[in-house]
Amino acid sequence: QAKRENPGFHAFFDGTTTRTAQKRLLLEIDLRRAIDNEQLEVYFQPVVSLRDNHIIGAEGLARWQHPELGPVSPEVFISIAEESGLIRPLTETLLDKAARAMSDLSRRFDTPLRLAFNISATQLNQAHFVEETLRALDAAGLAPEAFELELTESTLMQRVGEAPRILEKLRERGVSISIDDFGTGFSSLAYLQEIRAQTLKIDKRFITDCTSNQASAQLVRSIIAMGHALDMQLIAEGVETAEQRDLLASLGCEYYQGYLFSKPLPIAAFEALLVHTRMSDAHSPK
Ligand code: C2E
Ligand code: MG
Ligand code: MG
Ligand code: MG
Numbered sequence: 001q002a003k004r005e006n007p008g009f010h011a012f013f014d015g016t017t018t019r020t021a022q023k024r025l026l027l028e029i030d031l032r033r034a035i036d037n038e039q040l041e042v043y044f045q046p047v048v049s050l051r052d053n054h055i056i057g058a059e060g061l062a063r064w065q066h067p068e069l070g071p072v073s074p075e076v077f078i079s080i081a082e083e084s085g086l087i088r089p090l091t092e093t094l095l096d097k098a099a100r101a102m103s104d105l106s107r108r109f110d111t112p113l114r115l116a117f118n119i120s121a122t123q124l125n126q127a128h129f130v131e132e133t134l135r136a137l138d139a140a141g142l143a144p145e146a147f148e149l150e151l152t153e154s155t156l157m158q159r160v161g162e163a164p165r166i167l168e169k170l171r172e173r174g175v176s177i178s179i180d181d182f183g184t185g186f187s188s189l190a191y192l193q194e195i196r197a198q199t200l201k202i203d204k205r206f207i208t209d210c211t212s213n214q215a216s217a218q219l220v221r222s223i224i225a226m227g228h229a230l231d232m233q234l235i236a237e238g239v240e241t242a243e244q245r246d247l248l249a250s251l252g253c254e255y256y257q258g259y260l261f262s263k264p265l266p267i268a269a270f271e272a273l274l275v276h277t278r279m280s281d282a283h284s285p286k
Contacts, residue, residue, distance in 0.1 A: 245260055
């Protein structure tokens with residue numbers, strides 16, 4: 001009876017689905033505990049200028065080392081956090097760690113380093129989101145001008161109405177907005193203009209084959225041209241080869257991230273990399 005009325009019925013009682021649901025529930029319980037016990041880490045992936053190969057800052061990326069399961073992918077635990085309401089405390093602790101670390105590094109290296117940080121679009125509707133974000137930056141001693149809030153294009157599109165107004169408040173205070181995974185969502189030019197992001201991040205799927213596939217190369221070229229026409233800067237994600245980097249530089253893309261330069265690193269290793277690159281530039285940390 002129920003099986004006929006509800007197409008989900010069979011799937012729900014199918015062994016594998018139940019096991020997946022159970023696993024997710026157990027992970028949610030463990031994630032809650034990991035957040036409470038501050039077991040989540042933030043890694044920094046350098047953002048590099050395509051003009052002079054200098055590190056201009058980093059993107060903070062969440063990392064969770066589960067005591068039994070080992071590392072859990074952020075794609076998995078961020079989605080659990082979004083669905084369970086844990087995204088708010090998760091963001092709170094990680095943003096605090098990331099902002100403190102970046103403000104500390106900026107001071108010690110006497111250079112303005114930028115922090116990019118991923119925010120789930122669902123959080124834009126959170127009460128006092130703007131005030132709490134600004135307060136977190138202030139407490140960490142990071143200037144709003146050194147902070148870039150990343151929102152993925154696809155999730156942003158699910159919040160069309162309210163997003164521009166909320167983002168405007170942050171922009172007024174100096175925070176920049178960046179559209180992540182660009183090219184995978186379906187934002188209209190009109191919406192892009194309304195969001196008034198300063199940065200577009202070209203999704204890595206286009207970068208991966210931009211040197212082997214003419215269509216991808218054309219897409220990358222068009223995204224860069226469109227971004228520049230809207231007064232935005234571009235960051236290429238997932239750059240793994242020198243050929244990709246050189247093509248992007250020749251197309252006028254401003255920045256890149258990717259394994260070619262560095263994987264996301266524990267903060268201490270990011271700091272060591274800064275020391276190393278600054279020394280080779282004849283600068284040294286204070
Ligand atoms: P994202 O923001 O688009 O981050 C880029 C992803 O690409 C990261 O995956 C990074 O490790 C990976 N990546 C960087 N360079 C390369 C490369 O050269 N090759 C390849 N194959 N991959 C590269 P990660 O760390 O697994 O994060 C996945 C996604 O999870 C992020 O995508 C972001 O959407 C989300 N995420 C991570 N941390 C947070 C967080 O603190 N809060 C929220 N809301 N989302 C987060
Ligand atoms: Mg991102
Ligand atoms: Mg991305
Ligand atoms: Mg992504």
